Amino acid sequence: MQAYGKGFAKVYDIKWSDFAKQVAPFILDFYATTPIAQENKSILDLCCGTGHLAMHFLEKGYRVVGLDLSDHMLHYAREHARHYIESGKATFIQGDASNFTLDERFGLVVSIYDSLNHLENEQALRRCFQCVYAVSDGYFIFDLNTRRGLKRWNGIQVDDSDDEMLIISRGIYDGLNDKAWMKISGFVRMPNGLYERFEETVFNTVFEMERVKKALLDVGWKNVYFARIQDLKTPSSHLIHSNPKHTELKSDQKQISPSVSFS
Structure with missing residues (x-):
């Protein structure tokens, strides 16, 4: 975890x-x-x-x-x-x-x-x-x-629906090991008004x-x-x-x- x-x-x-x-x-x-x-x-x-x-x-x-x-x-x-x-x-x-x-x-x-x-x-x-x-x-x-749900992680999604953030999600399902990964990156506006880049890799078993x-x-x-x-x-x-x-x-x-x- x-x-x-x-x-x-x-x-x-x-x-x-x-x-x-x-x-x-x-x-x-x-x-x-x-x-x-x-x-x-x-x-x-x-x-x-x-x-x-x-x-x-x-x-x-x-x-x-x-x-x-x-x-x-x-x-x-x-x-x-x-x-x-x-x-x-x-x-x-x-x-x-x-x-x-x-x-x-x-x-x-x-x-x-x-x-x-x-x-x-x-x-x-x-x-x-x-x-x-x-x-x-x-x-x-x-x-x-x-x-079944994790197989839907395959693909790329882009969310730029508001001025607060830009999110790019890239997902992959590994059927051999029964794991799924999603790399989520982008920019988010912080309280000081500046945008901060973030990047996380979320995995599911x-x-x-x-x-x-x-x-x-x-x-x-x-x-x-x-x-x-x-x-x-x-x-x-x-x-x-x-x-x-x-x-x-x-x-x-x-x-x-x-x-x-x-x-």
């Missing part, structure tokens, strides 16, 4: 925050109806990026801990949540999703926007699941990019859905299933065979039935 730089963090904060805003209501609508939500109001936002998902939870009265490897991403998250940090409702920590420990237990752990695809291999993914299991008192919801499910079961989760983000309560077993472009993962209560869902 890699830490992203200052320019890319700003681009991410502006251009790629909509996904968090789209999925947050579905996640919270699911969690708010569970018994554990009445007992544990703490949420861990794993690979929290610039904090837009965390902000949705904070605005609904939950306490949030955000963890991300990139200090530049966390800079924006802390700026967005400054009021909640000052009141003790939010904390943002620099850390690796595959190697972290926290003293707090969370009713919900969530990781979105294909963040776990950034782990380099299945061993790192398993370590992540173990870390999450150790701090979870309830549910684990995450998504993954699938092979393909994880087989059945092996992801097995890894969760091996760690200790018991009720593991795939579901669409629009309906996290209903298992959709056909998703594991239909090779969707994108998959949402959910895991629920450890004491009752931890689960996983994809959509």
